[in-house]
Every structure is written in structure tokens, then in C-alpha cells.
Amino acid sequence: MSSVADDLHHDEHHDHKPAGIMRWLLTTNHKDIGTLYLWFAFIMFLVGGAMAMVIRAELFQPGLQIVEPNFFNQMTTVHGLIMVFGAVMPAFTGLANWMVPLMIGAPDMALPRMNNWSFWILPGAFLILLASLFLEGGGPNFGWTFYAPLSTTYSNDSTALFVFSVHIMGISSIMGAINVIVTIFNMRAPGMTWMKMPMFVWTWLITAFLLIAVMPVLAGAVTMVLTDKYFGTSFFDAAGGGDPVLFQHIFWFFGHPEVYIMILPAFGIISHIVPTFSRKKLFGYSSMVYATASIALLSFIVWAHHMFTTGMPLFAEMFFMFATMLISVPTGVKVFNWVATMWRGSISYEMPMMFALAFIVLFTIGGFSGLMLAITPVDFQYHDTYFVVAHFHYVLVTGAVFSIMAAVYYWLPKWCGKMYDQTLAQWHFWCSLISVNLLFFPMHFVGLAGMPRRIPDYALQFADFNKWISIGGFAFGLSQLIFLALIIKASRKIGEPATAQVWDGAEGLEWEVPSPAPYHTFETPPEVK
């Protein structure tokens, strides 16, 4: 008896983790770092969401009521930057940290110290960005796309801080991506061949390559903005031989792969959840892998579809139109595969599945508007209107963010060892689903009717829809507090205990370790048959 107790005691000490804040500052454990990333992403989601509330409050009625146009522009800019770089990307990195080692049977990430560093520089980057809002003249106000020369000659001095903070975010992303690639290449359990890898691991591997390919391009773009503004270069200034449209080419060469960086891991998550709750193997595993790879490759040759109105040559417009339309083929394959997985399955509707189903429908709606936007002559009408705002919020909020929520519901019992609160989960899902559509669906209408994006005030014919959009926005924002309560409850270990497998249809190595997953897992690699 005493020897058993000694063994347990020994195991606890085996963790070697300091107590309190030092545990989190110094941790090299993939689970701790994953948790840090996820909490950071959630806090940033709430901060960026609060900024969206300011935007929606100002747009509740025509006229200027609450904020000045200059501050309004700061809100749209920083909302975009925070949601992209602070919420969605870190959330996926957090999921990768937690789940990739568990899924491939590795004891940890390959480069644990770099892992610690890549997380801990992030809060600094966002503190710099947020602090710039309090400078005289305010923070960045040129849109998250920071088109030159608005961001160079015509910006204020907070631009230097903006550039610095984007550099740090980029370094963090690149280090995270290197870690994912090295881990997946070197630390898979014996027997886990490439085509046996879980879809989430596949999609993240491809995402990591995209990150390494394009984050340096973003770094280049912000550096050129910095030298144009402060050191007299003229990359984007025609007066010195430069070209403002060059900026857009560089930015979108980063920016388009970037949007796939934010959706490929989502595809991976959905490809786990749908089979689990359909109790049926994923339909077309290999076509899923090839489709993901094709989307990633195509993402490098479509960037200028963001720039159809910049006055490109006809040939370029045609090329980018056709290439963009082509992307809907592999994306369609994915949606068809998910539906075929459900077909003749044995479907049940636990919360991860609810979010996954909402994802499939709503992401596809975002895909449809994306296909419409690809048609260049019609894009001239859609471009820079609320139709575009509706499109990218469907793919990013009901797409990426819903997939992250689905993932949290799916793996939370594994992380915390407790089931989430079912009542809160139902409230969260239904409030989010209804409000998010009230928020984003009417944006299609006002966009088609001619309302430009990024304006603090609008003509009277848009007033009715904007009121409803704002109400939807406030409701969606508040609904996320339910999610916060649910997560706090589970992480304080309140709730039904979860079994190791959690879901009866779940397959994969992560379900073979106990719930909650011990601090150290797979110290001896499992055998994959």
C-alpha cells in the first residue's frame, strides 16, 4: 500500500513545475503553453469584440453620436488586427500545442523553449498595439490592411509602434510554425505514416508551411512602410519612383494565404468532429489531404482578387478571376466529403457537432459569396462594400471562430477532465447562432444596396438594416460571456467527470490518455497499427 502511495507521490514530483505565476512564465510544457495561447486568444477576442461594439454602437443610427470619425477608423483598424493576429491565429496555435503532440503520440513539442518564447512575446506585441491608442493623435487608423500612402505619408507617429508590434506578432507566428513542422516531421509515434495522420495534424502542417512562406512577406511590407515614413525611401510613393499599388501586391501576397492560415486548421477540426458524432469514418480522407494541399497552393496565385479595382491590366484581371474561381473546387470537395460522412451515419447532436454543423452551413454561405466576389465585373460593384464585410465575417466568425468553439467543446473534457455545463452550452450555441446571423446576414443586403465599408456614418436608406445589425452585434458579443462562464466552470473542475474516450464515436490517440490529460503524456511512444 505504502509503495503505491510512494509511486503516486513520485509521479507528482516528476512534473517539476514551479508554483504560481512562475509555472506559467517558465513553462515548456505543450499543454500549459496551449492553455496560455487559448486564454490569450479568448481575452483578445473579448477586447476586439468590445471594439466591434463601439463600431456597431456608432452605426446604430445615421449621424455621428458616440465617436469621432478618426477614432472610428482606429476601432475598425485595431478590431481587425486583434481578431486576426490576436484571437484567431493564437487560438489555432493553442489548439495545435495541446492537440498535435497528443494526436501523434509525442511527449511534447519538438522545441519546448522556443515554444515558451513564441507565446510570451505575444502579450508584449499586443500591449504595444493597444497602448498606441492612448497616444496623442491615437493609434493606427488606416485599416488593418494599412494601404500606403495612408499608412506612410498621411499617418501619425503611432505607425512606428504598429510596425514594431506586427513584427513581434510575425516572429511569434514563425516560431510557432517551425515548432509544429519539426514536431510533426520528427516525433510521430512509430507506425503513424503520413497518410495515417489525423486531419487536424495534416491541416496544421500545411498551415505551418503557409505561415513560414508569408509572414516574412508581411514583415517586409511593414518594414517598407517604416522606411517610407521615417527614412526617406519611396517604395510606395510615385514622386520617388515607387508605386502605391506595389504595397497592395505585397500585402495581399501575404494576405491571401493568411486567410487560409485562418481556415485550414478549421477544416481539420471539422473533419474530426463530424466523423465522431456520425459514428462513421471520414469520407474521402485522402481527397481531404489533397484538397487541403491544393487550396494552400492555389492561395499563392489569387492575391490580386482583392485588388480588381486598382486598375490592373485586363490579362491580370482574367487570370486572377479564373484562379480564384478554381479555389471553390477543392473547397467544395471538402464540404461534399463532410456531408457524405454524415450520410447513412448514426448522428447525434452533442455541442461540438452542433457547432460543426453550423460551421458547414454558414462557412459554405461565406464560400458562395466568395465565389460571387471572384467574378471580376461584378466584384467592381461588391468591392469595398458591406457585401465584402458580410463575406469575410461569414468565413471568419461562423467559419474559423465557430470551428474554434467546436474544438473547445470537443476537447475541453480532455483538457479539464470534466464535461462542460450542458445548459450553458445550449444557451451559448443558440444565442450565438441566432445573433451572429442577425449581425452578418443583413450586411449582404446593405452591401448590395451600396453601403461602403469603413464609414462612420451612412445614407438614410441603410438605417433600418444597420439598426438590426447592431442589435445582432450586441447580442453576439454578450453571448460570448456565457461561453466565458462555461469555460471558467470547467477549468475550476466543476461538472460531471469525463471518461478517457469522452465521446463514444471518437477515434485517435488523444482519447487513449486519461481525462484530464496528465501533465506528461506518451513518454513511451504508443504503437500505431
Add this chain to the structure above:
Amino acid sequence: MGKGVLTAICATLASSVAVAERSDINLRQGVTDISEQVYGLHMTIFYICVVIGVVVFGAMLYAMIFHRKSKGAKPANFHESVKVEVAWTIVPFLILVGMAIPAAKTLIAMEDTSEADVTVLVTGSQWKWHYKYMDHDVDFYSLMATQPEQIANKFDKGENYLLEVDRPLVIPTGQKVRFLITSDDVIHSWWVPDFAVKKDANPGFINEAWTKVNEPGIYRGQCAELCGKDHGFMPVVVIAKEPAEYQRWLAEEEAKQLKAKEEEQKLLAMNMEMDELMDVGKQVYQSACAACHMPNGEGLPGVFPALKGSDIAINDMQKHIDIVVNGVSGTSMQAFGKQLSLKELAAVITYERNAWGNNTGETVQAKDVNALITGN
């Protein structure tokens, strides 16, 4: 089941045809052949999406209802089928080819700016449009005409709130009008939805677009590219007139602008009174300067400098005139020498030197401004 899906598709199509005509929720057909083609493409691709959506979501809903665990559904074993997977790769591809062909045709027509009857140079700057008729001595700025009090919710908002300008662009109907589009500062985008024309105004480069309007009328649009603080307050208004009426308007405008230039020369010999300068100056200040330097002259700290109490506005008159006339390169301060008349320049500089407690008591006359411009 098949019949049910078909009925659902028909019902969806029928109802969407009914609402498609509503311009408050859909693209407008516009008033040019091109804009009608664009509308047609928009509706075609929309219906394709609706049909695909009905099929995919229909299959999904069917599985969700009939393949439920709670109904005792047992999972099947299949997890791949080369035939099906090839089919749903090829079929969408063919649909896309079918869509790409008419889209490419329209695009080619839209980009053909040759053989224009009229050419207008459109120049954006923060936050106004400038129009210049290339074959005539006519050019003018076009600023938003909505009163600031309406925006601040002090007055009731008018019917064309934010979509009205002091001097609209006038073009003839039935003739091919070519627009040369550029910018003096940041990137703007000139957009008239009824023409299906949206083209970026890039500083240092000239873009081309064209339209041929079928119906006389007033057409409204807005700047479509974020261009700074007042991006939302930069409307475009175009009046299309019958060719004869357009010619008459153009001739009148040309005569009017010529006369204004002659009168300006006379002004050089005269001195204006302080009161008149201040009255004119205040109006000019509100329309040309207040967007950045604010109506109270205090600017936006850290973004746009204050004029109230500024050393230049109180002491250095030559520098003050120089800045207003020539602008400050590398900043948002525009050169107003080409935007305002000598009288307006003199008046606004006088106003800035005497308003908000900048009580220099000095007047600036047209000849002072002219002296700086001509270098005498």
C-alpha cells in the same frame, strides 16, 4: 423526395425573383448596358449558388433527420468512392467554366475605353473630387453639401443625406464618356453604382474607366476606398443630361469660369474690407479647412495641427500664405492655390489670422497672395 426538393428549389427561385427587384436589398440594374450585364451576371451566379446550396444543404438536412442515432440509425461502412469524388470535382469545374465565359466577355467590354466622345479627368483628394473636362476650359471641385449640423444630429437629415454635393459632374447621355482617374494624396475610389463603375484613384498614376448612360437623371455614389478621417463624407454625384442640354451647360460653365478669371485680375487692384474678408473667409474655412483643423481652429492633437494660437497664423504672414497656397509636402496639408480663387485665399488667410482669438488685426489682400504666387 426528389419531387419535394424540386418544389423547394422552384419556390426559392420564385420568391427570390420577387425580392430581387428591390434595390434596398439587391444590386441595382443601373442605367447602362454594362451595368445591366453586370446585374445579369450577379443574378446568374447567385442562382447557381442557391441551387448548389439547396442540393448540398438538402442532403445534409436529410441525413440529419433520417440518419439520427436516436432513430436507431446504424452507421454504414463506406468511406470513399472514386466515382463520386471525381464527379463532384468535375461537375463544379464545368459550372465554373460556364460562368467564366460570360464574365470574361463583360470584363473585356468594361475595360475597352477606346473611342470616347467625352473625356473627364477625375482627381480625388482628401475629401473631395475634382473634375476637369479635357476638351474644354472647365474644371471644378465637388464637395459634400450636407450640413455639419445634420451629421451632428442638430438638424433633421435631408433626403440625400451624405449623398449630395455642391457641384455635381455633368455628362451627356448616349455618348461614351471616358474617365481618367487619379489622386492628389492617398488612394480613393470613384464609384457610381448605377454605372457599375468603380475605379481606384491612385496618386501618381492614371486609371481609366468609361460609361455610356442611357437615361437622363441624377446618379449618386461614394468614395469606396478608406482615405482617412472623412472617407465617409466624400460623395460622388453625376447628372446625365441629353446631349443638347449638356452642350448648353458646358458652354455656360465655360463662359462663367472665364469671367471669374477676368474678375480675379481686377481684384488685384482693390482692397477688401476686414468684415467682407472675414465673412467670405469663414465660409471658405468651413468648406475647405474645417475637416482637419476643426471649426474651432484647434485641429486634432497629434494628427492635424491647431491654427488657434499657432505661431505661423499669428506672426509669420508670408509663411502662412505660402503654406495655404503651396501646401506642405510630405503631409496632409494640400496646396490650395489651385483649389481656391485669389479672393477666397485672401479671405481665408485673413480669417485664420483673426478668428478664435488670433486677433492680429491684419488683412491679407488678393494682391498679397498673387505676389507670392507670381514670385513678386
